[in-house]
Amino acid sequence: MPEFEQHISGSPTGRSLDNQGVARVFADIATLLKLKGESVFKIRAYTRAAEVFEHLPGQVALLAQDEDQLKEIPGIGDAIASKTHELVTTGKMEYFEKLRGEFAPGLLDLMTVPEVGPKTALRASEDLGVESIEDLEAAIRDGSFATLPRVGVKKAQSILNHLEARFSQADRMPIGKALPIAEQVISALYQAAAEVRRLTIAGSVRRWRDTAGDIDILGVADDPESVTAAFTALPMVVDILGQGGTKASVIVTGGAQVDLRVSDERHFGALLLYFSGSKQHGISLRARAQKIGLSLNEYGLTDKGSGELTSYDTEAGVYRALNLPYIPPEIREDLGEIVAAESGNLPDLVELSQICGDLHVHSDWSDGRVPMEQMVREAALRGLEYVAMTDHSSGRGIANGLSVERLAAHNEEVLEVEQAAGGIRVFKGTEVDIRADGTLDYTDEVLAELDIVIASVHSGMSQESDVMTARIIKAIENPHVTAIGHLTTRFVLDRPPVEADFDAIFRAAASNGTLMEINASPKRMDLKDSHIRQARELGVRFLINTDAHNPDNLDQLRYGVGSARRGWAERKEVLNTLPVAEFERFLDTPKPERASFITEQVVTG
Numbered sequence: 001m002p003e004f005e006q007h008i009s010g011s012p013t014g015r016s017l018d019n020q021g022v023a024r025v026f027a028d029i030a031t032l033l034k035l036k037g038e039s040v041f042k043i044r045a046y047t048r049a050a051e052v053f054e055h056l057p058g059q060v061a062l063l064a065q066d067e068d069q070l071k072e073i074p075g076i077g078d079a080i081a082s083k084t085h086e087l088v089t090t091g092k093m094e095y096f097e098k099l100r101g102e103f104a105p106g107l108l109d110l111m112t113v114p115e116v117g118p119k120t121a122l123r124a125s126e127d128l129g130v131e132s133i134e135d136l137e138a139a140i141r142d143g144s145f146a147t148l149p150r151v152g153v154k155k156a157q158s159i160l161n162h163l164e165a166r167f168s169q170a171d172r173m174p175i176g177k178a179l180p181i182a183e184q185v186i187s188a189l190y191q192a193a194a195e196v197r198r199l200t201i202a203g204s205v206r207r208w209r210d211t212a213g214d215i216d217i218l219g220v221a222d223d224p225e226s227v228t229a230a231f232t233a234l235p236m237v238v239d240i241l242g243q244g245g246t247k248a249s250v251i252v253t254g255g256a257q258v259d260l261r262v263s264d265e266r267h268f269g270a271l272l273l274y275f276s277g278s279k280q281h282g283i284s285l286r287a288r289a290q291k292i293g294l295s296l297n298e299y300g301l302t303d304k305g306s307g308e309l310t311s312y313d314t315e316a317g318v319y320r321a322l323n324l325p326y327i328p329p330e331i332r333e334d335l336g337e338i339v340a341a342e343s344g345n346l347p348d349l350v351e352l353s354q355i356c357g358d359l360h361v362h363s364d365w366s367d368g369r370v371p372m373e374q375m376v377r378e379a380a381l382r383g384l385e386y387v388a389m390t391d392h393s394s395g396r397g398i399a400n401g402l403s404v405e406r407l408a409a410h411n412e413e414v415l416e417v418e419q420a421a422g423g424i425r426v427f428k429g430t431e432v433d434i435r436a437d438g439t440l441d442y443t444d445e446v447l448a449e450l451d452i453v454i455a456s457v458h459s460g461m462s463q464e465s466d467v468m469t470a471r472i473i474k475a476i477e478n479p480h481v482t483a484i485g486h487l488t489t490r491f492v493l494d495r496p497p498v499e500a501d502f503d504a505i506f507r508a509a510a511s512n513g514t515l516m517e518i519n520a521s522p523k524r525m526d527l528k529d530s531h532i533r534q535a536r537e538l539g540v541r542f543l544i545n546t547d548a549h550n551p552d553n554l555d556q557l558r559y560g561v562g563s564a565r566r567g568w569a570e571r572k573e574v575l576n577t578l579p580v581a582e583f584e585r586f587l588d589t590p591k592p593e594r595a596s597f598i599t600e601q602v603v604t605g
């Protein structure tokens, strides 16, 4: 079953009730109450509960065994505590089941599709008998959906596009799952096959796509067969799909497919190029080879006149033979990179080693796991020159957000921790909530005390596009906001992005000198690649941040850098590649002028 169909509206029974799952039940209740036209007050209690559970540091399923313990959490009243207890102990909640029973089946599923709001879903279900995603697709294709009030042909087409994107994502995994598996397999195979000379990731994982269909690994060895045999015998292998002398495909624990191909050193360049993809990039390269009388395959280039094969041990060698500079894997998507390469206009992509600071980090002052002092020490251990402590603002009572008084104490602690850490610069910061109306959780006077203000949407994500756009632009225009955090609030394969006019948002960000965060958490990867590319073309500058809630998260910068590179972002466009003194000079620049802050000189000069 494709991942997106596992929405809680099926039935919570049998589903592993992690915090996200519990949160979803309460969010669904809020949605259904909205459909019934219940009071805003009542709806808010459930929305709030959903947010509390989503951000709870501990496990709801454990905590809710004891109702009294639940009630101690701010935002959880008696009624919700007892419902939560019922849900985690029995796997069901009577109230939710009854409420859901009042509506057509599938209604909640329909509303997970971007641009399908409660009213449209209700109309589709009542007027057209649409009860599932499949019904919805059919109703769009036969034209009936477009005739519903406030829909029309254009919106129907746009919704169909969302559906198609969803279907093509079915059975994919987030790179946050694929990459660690690829690394584990490679390290295990180095151990198991002494004769293997090298192992490399290829395919979509090497290109840092945010999702992967499967994991591709290439190897070099004199005796390929012994390596494929060692591969299929690895302890994590649960099923062998195919095995030959130079290749094998397996399923590993957790369900991912891993493909391995092994060659000799001589052909490795062409092999790596072929299996790194993308398929479209390969097709365009082959067409280019044809034009100059060559034929390209995974063994090398064949001269069509003489029939002679030239092999290449590096990818750069193949590109050179095609009169092209080396094209980095992240941009091999046939989205203009070959033309750019031909004309010497390839971007100088940002690199992980260039990142000097992390400007979005949480501690146990809000919903992080460890004290500020420890996060800062861990950041310093990772070689960062600076870090901003950005705990949540007061509106996120649920995430233990900071009141103005606690923020003042937080600021004090930043100074102490910086002193104690000796060397790393620690910025006073916040991740301030952008409220539903676009105002922020703290006043301008409070924000003015801070070095770094990350403004983020954490609630009201289903607002209409124009409302959401105005809301975010209002935050962008605030003179104290350094950057917008995880702009679209999407979770990779798990939660759709908010609907908004991103073009207008990026234009506003560029003209106001407000940065856009590339949130590196592999769960989010937000902005995503295509948005990064769109934003940079409109002059937007970025921060690549981890949004770390524990020390391990600090290692996730690489996912953000991968996305940034896929979005063609250059070093000079990513402000946290600046050494600390230059970054402070940027912060000292009043906002509108930040837009034109020339980093290039600083970096290269």
Ligand code: DGT
Binding pocket: 202, 203, 204, 205, 209, 211, 212, 213, 214, 215, 216, 274, 275, 276, 277, 278, 279, 280, 282, 283
């Ligand atoms: P994925 O696994 O869906 O995330 O995407 P990829 O890009 O990893 O694709 P995959 O695993 O099917 O194949 C790995 C690479 O092998 C792909 O990027 C390009 C190459 N390749 C596979 N099939 C074809 C094909 O039919 N034509 C061409 N030109 N290349 C292919």
Ligand code: CA
Binding pocket: 203, 204, 205, 212, 213, 214, 215, 216
């Ligand atoms: Ca693949």
Ligand code: CA
Binding pocket: 203, 214, 215, 216, 259
């Ligand atoms: Ca594959």
Ligand code: ZN
Binding pocket: 431, 456, 458, 485, 486
């Ligand atoms: Zn956030």
